Amino acid sequence: MVLVFAEATNGKFKKAAHEAVTYAKKTAEVLGTDCCALTIGEVEDAGQLGVFGASKVLNVGGPGVAKFDSQVYTAAIAAAAKEVGAKVIVLSHNSTGKNLVGRLAARLLAGSAPGVNAVPTANGDQLTVRKAVFSGKAYADVTLTTEYKVISLAGNSIPVEESGAAVAVESFSPELPAAKTKVIETKRVEGTTPLPEAELVVSGGRGLKGPENWGVIEDLAEALGATTACSRPVADVGWRPHHEHVGQTGVAIRPNLYIAAGISGAIQHLAGVNNSKTIVVVNKDPEAPFFKAADYGVVGDLFEVLPKLTEAIKEHKAG
Amino acid sequence: MKLLVCVSKTPETTTKIQLTADQSDLDKSGVQYIMNPYDEWYALVRALELKEAVGGTVTILNVGAADNDTVIRKGLAIGADDAIRVNTDGGSSLYIAKQIAEQAAGYDIIFFGKETIDYNGSEVGAMVAEFLGLPYVGDASNLEMNGNQATVTRDIEGGVEVVEVETPFAVSAAKGMAEQRIPNMRGIMMAKRKPLNVVEPVDFPETTQVNHYELPAEKTAVKLIDPDNMEELVRLLHEEARVI
Ligand SMILES: Cc1cc2nc3c(=O)[nH]c(=O)nc-3n(C[C@H](O)[C@H](O)[C@H](O)COP(=O)(O)OP(=O)(O)OC[C@H]3O[C@@H](n4cnc5c(N)ncnc54)[C@H](O)[C@@H]3O)c2cc1C
Ligand SMILES: Nc1ncnc2c1ncn2[C@@H]1O[C@H](COP(=O)(O)O)[C@@H](O)[C@H]1O
Numbered sequence: 038m039v040l041v042f043a044e045a046t047n048g049k050f051k052k053a054a055h056e057a058v059t060y061a062k063k064t065a066e067v068l069g070t071d072c073c074a075l076t077i078g079e080v081e082d083a084g085q086l087g088v089f090g091a092s093k094v095l096n097v098g099g100p101g102v103a104k105f106d107s108q109v110y111t112a113a114i115a116a117a118a119k120e121v122g123a124k125v126i127v128l129s130h131n132s133t134g135k136n137l138v139g140r141l142a143a144r145l146l147a148g149s150a151p152g153v154n155a156v157p158t159a160n161g162d163q164l165t166v167r168k169a170v171f172s173g174k175a176y177a178d179v180t181l182t183t184e185y186k187v188i189s190l191a192g193n194s195i196p197v198e199e200s201g202a203a204v205a206v207e208s209f210s211p212e213l214p215a216a217k218t219k220v221i222e223t224k225r226v227e228g229t230t231p232l233p234e235a236e237l238v239v240s241g242g243r244g245l246k247g248p249e250n251w252g253v254i255e256d257l258a259e260a261l262g263a264t265t266a267c268s269r270p271v272a273d274v275g276w277r278p279h280h281e282h283v284g285q286t287g288v289a290i291r292p293n294l295y296i297a298a299g300i301s302g303a304i305q306h307l308a309g310v311n312n313s314k315t316i317v318v319v320n321k322d323p324e325a326p327f328f329k330a331a332d333y334g335v336v337g338d339l340f341e342v343l344p345k346l347t348e349a350i351k352e353h354k355a356g
Numbered sequence: 357m358k359l360l361v362c363v364s365k366t367p368e369t370t371t372k373i374q375l376t377a378d379q380s381d382l383d384k385s386g387v388q389y390i391m392n393p394y395d396e397w398y399a400l401v402r403a404l405e406l407k408e409a410v411g412g413t414v415t416i417l418n419v420g421a422a423d424n425d426t427v428i429r430k431g432l433a434i435g436a437d438d439a440i441r442v443n444t445d446g447g448s449s450l451y452i453a454k455q456i457a458e459q460a461a462g463y464d465i466i467f468f469g470k471e472t473i474d475y476n477g478s479e480v481g482a483m484v485a486e487f488l489g490l491p492y493v494g495d496a497s498n499l500e501m502n503g504n505q506a507t508v509t510r511d512i513e514g515g516v517e518v519v520e521v522e523t524p525f526a527v528s529a530a531k532g533m534a535e536q537r538i539p540n541m542r543g544i545m546m547a548k549r550k551p552l553n554v555v556e557p558v559d560f561p562e563t564t565q566v567n568h569y570e571l572p573a574e575k576t577a578v579k580l581i582d583p584d585n586m587e588e589l590v591r592l593l594h595e596e597a598r599v600i
Contacts, residue, residue: 105517107482107492130478132512136494139482142450148563149449151479170569171474174373175382178568217491217525221507222518231514237600261600279497279532280511285369285473286393286531294599304370308473311572315597317589318578328578333592337583349586353594 039065039072040123041091042114044133045080052234053129053190055089055197060190061127062090062200063156064164068125075117076206077102077110087204089197093121095209105133106216111140116211118145118185125164130189131233138189148181154194154312164188172285172308191312192233193291229264232283237263238292238313240283241271242306244299244320244339248276253343254298260350266290268300284309298339302327319343357412357501357523359403360463361436362456362484363395365420365427366474375569382569391427394469396434397536398529402499403467404435405534410501413437415463419455421445425552432547433539439550444557447564449475453483454560460484464504464523470495470530478528485526493519497532 041061043054058074065072074091076083079098086094097113114137118126126141128134130152142149150157150166157166165180166188181188225231232238239258245251251265258265265281272282283290285308295313299320300306307330310316318331319339328334335342367373367382368390374383390396403414416431416439418424428439442455460466466488468481478494485492497516498509504523509516511530539547581589593600 107485107494108489111486132495132510135478136482136492139449139453139477139479139484140486140492142479142563143453143483143486146450146563149479150564151477167570168476170476171367171371171373172476173572175375176570176572177475177566178570180565180567181563182565183563217521218493219520220517221520223512223515224517225512225515229514233513280514280516282531289476294593294597308369315593315599317593330575331578332575332597333589334578334580335583335586335589336580342583342586345584345586346589349590350600352587353590353600 038123039125041127058089084203104220107136128189134189145185147185148183149187150179235264240266242268242300257347357464361467366392398533399467401534432550433543439552448562457487466526468528481528492526495530
């Protein structure tokens, strides 16, 4: 059995959870077994995970798991793995997953592969799975040689697939420790898709010259339904909020489309965006290094190019 | 407060990654190493600030071979009091975490970076916390202490979460937690006389192996589009790249 932890936010699943279940189902197929999904806390329609390939869905409820705590959640996931006899555990490589992968590995003395982007291959009792290393500058094939194995899936790595039908949800009540951390506040930017989950991203750099010019970025993002991002110096001087900074020391993203305007393409910037499926670069300097990493390039003044692109997008959507 | 900062050594951020001919490893010739930026800029500096505010000691811990000493000395030059190096070449994250856990009992806060920029694991800190039975807060961009109670802000998708936790605990540092400090001449001189204790590893099995690396496929040459013809770009994004 493969166990997958499908995280819900405010009771609802996001794409990352559906990707994780799809991935766990594919991993189970490689191993010739089934996949069981675990949900924690109050979740609407947990049985729908059957649609993405779970043959069984467990839910751990109660006040003790209402807020995230890495020790409590680790105990719940490890108990579920023992309950269903799972030796492979799949998580999403998001902020919750990053707090859990290591803990689970230590608890189960498991080999771990954090942030993978492909379905594993099996060789006897070993699993080999590919992950990006050096911030996307290379891939490593990691072989897990232990009895238990913990894998977390990088976002936007595999398409979600519907392969089954809804199943009944079984409640599961393992003994859990009391939380030692207390969540006192959760603040989320409302409206737009958060950067790590965004499929379309429009990003601006120092070439924008100042925060008052961001309208051209925001208009394009709005026309596309994209999330905005920025280069590091722009966040450092406070033109844009810190959570928009992408790159080696900021958020690492892998959207379907990344449009970069007025960004030179320094190696530390590329490290956070080079897993994007398609990259469009707008820069007035034909020698800007970013063009080497781009699929499509526009050599020109972003203050003229972006409004034209925004118009063309609007026409495309209208027609 | 007794503070421990776990630091690792990584290739410098501008390193062009090249592989050995059989693709079994990184070609290390000519690679320059630095202290992992998250460990140096954020974890270490925040630990030093806490020590300056309330007193105590800051110890640096590294699991690695003797050639890691340069990185450790830099941490001492920035202001840590002493250092421990567990002398091993061992590889798996869990093996490293086990070695750290063996040394890490008795500290009030154990600091990590949010990830190493070479392996991008984001896992060693949580592993150590589990071995020691401690709470763990990952990707923290702010940490304030009030007595033995900490208020920690951690980055989540599209926002932040504020959590309270009491010492002892483990935390991993992301951007925002502190401002990078550059060691000065006096710090560098003093670092030479600070204790760097080398200890031997405990036995623990390796749990993972990496036998094969690959470089991403070369990008095909960029397609340049006339800046006056954005309709063409939209067409390509729709029909060729199929992303809109
Ligand atoms: C350890 C380390 C970590 C780092 N981490 C990151 C990171 O995570 N993310 C990150 O982004 N950076 C990071 N950096 C910084 C990085 O090295 C670059 O300095 C930074 O990415 C440059 O930002 P930029 O491209 O916005 O600015 P610049 O390099 O100044 O580029 C501005 C670009 O705008 C173009 N331009 C100007 N005017 C126009 C116009 N009117 N129309 C079109 N184009 C125009 C210019 O030709 C130029 O190419 C890091 C650096 C270090 C040392
Ligand atoms: N060899 C090591 N010695 C000491 N600390 C380490 C070592 N490797 C990783 N760490 C710590 O664990 C953090 C996360 O590493 P990783 O899980 O590899 O991304 C790093 O930022 C360091 O604080």
